[in-house]
Amino acid sequence: MAGNSRRQGAIRKTGTKKGQVVGSGGQRRKALEGKGPTPKAEDRPGHKAYRAANAAKTREQSRQKKADKPELIAGRNPVVEALRADVPGVALYVALNIEIDDRVNEAVRLAGDKGISILEIPREELDRKTNRAMHQGLGLQVPPFEYAHPDDLMTAARDSGNTPLFVALDGVTDPRNLGAVIRSAAAFGAHGVLLPERRSAGMTAVAWRTSAGTAAKLPIAVATNLTRQLKSWASSGLMIVGLDADGTVDIDALDLASEPLVVVLGSEGRGLSRLVRETCDATVSIPMAAGVESLNASVAAGVLLAEVARRRRLAGRI
Secondary structure, eight states: OHHHHHHHHHHHHHHHHHOOOSOOTTHHHHHHSOOOSOOOGGGSTTSHHHHHHHHHHHHHHHHHHHHHSOEEEESHHHHHHHHHTTOOOSEEEEETTOOOOHHHHHHHHHHHHTTOEEEEEOHHHHHHHTTTOOOTTEEEEEOOOOOBOHHHHHHHHHHHTSOOEEEEEESOOOHHHHHHHHHHHHHTTOOEEEEESSSSOOOOHHHHHHTTTGGGTSOEEEESSHHHHHHHHHHTTOEEEEEOTTOSEEGGGOGGGGSSEEEEEEBTTTBSOHHHHHHOSEEEEOOOOTTOOOOOHHHHHHHHHHHHHHHHHHHTOO
16 A cells, blocks of 8 residues: 555656646647748748848849949049030039149039039048049039830830831940940940840949940930840840850841841950840851950940941931
């Protein structure tokens, strides 16, 4: 009997330690219920794909914020060149007590003629506005560029009454090249320029100045996805021609020149991306003397667009 009492006490003691064991209050059933489909990797905090997606989003937001800020052209020669080229200015900053020369006088005169505000400020303030660049006492504030929609380029082509001609850039990151391409596009009758949203130069003050003011006369659009936009234009009847060192035809045999056309220029280093090249109806090369490296994007664009314009004149398409 005594042994039985000890065993029962042990059982009671063990039961007290474990707590209540009868029933689960539905906890087991809840534990067995599903939690729904597994979220995508980029939607799960802590996953490397989530971190990569957020990092890319942060970079894009930073780039967009930078693009939306007014820019300041610094230096006497750059400011005068920008004003001569009809780069739209918001304000001309002139440092107090600077030495006046012909460039300062011309900058003030041009700004006054264009209705641009002329503000005299302390040199220290101009140092801050230009991030301590070599401003020589002059700074021109340029507003953020207003991009068009790709559909606006088609509208401009229809309104012109001429055969559509567009220039698309695939990864051109030098703003000087961008400005020069825009200048060539305007000179040879293009109806607009298309830029990809990412991995591309934007319309900075440098691009404005290099375009010699033609950026104000030619619509410049941005495509969220360049390949998709090119395919959309192709389905609308436009021919897509990419400029490539290993092109399927050379510029002398470009029979597509008089057709509704999109000329695509690749980056300075790697040329056309794979997806863009696969979208092209043809790739064209420019014959050059042996031992000469490839032309940069803006020079190549000028050569190709000049040939397109020549063929269109002969065919009566301009």
